[in-house]
Amino acid sequence: MKTAMITFYTKENCPLCDKAKLIIEELANEFSITIEEKDIYKDDQLLELYQVMIPVISLNGEELAYGLIDYQDVRNQLIEKMG
Structure with missing residues (x-):
């Protein structure tokens, strides 16, 4: 399985972000992925976009998912896109 880069756009004081981070960290144990975390408040373009x-x-x-992140949905997309 090839290695892939997951970019996780987040911000401070965000309960949905905390939940999503746990999901992608769990998926990182199963798939060959690297996680890069980006705080949208540190980049005006990201803030405007997301x-x-x-x-x-x-x-x-x-983009795979946003807002209320579902573990199984993201997992299925990783399987489909990473083979």
Whole structure:
């Protein structure tokens, strides 16, 4: 299985972000993925793009999920996209 990059767009004081982080950390144990975490409040472009969508999970630049993150949904997408 090839290694992939998950970018996790987040912000402080965000309960949905905390839940999503646990999900992607669990998936990282199963799949060959690297996680890069980005706080949208540290980048004006990211803030403008993702302000109302947080948290956002993207795989190699393609958005997989945002908002209320579902473990099984993200897992199924990883299986489909990573083979």
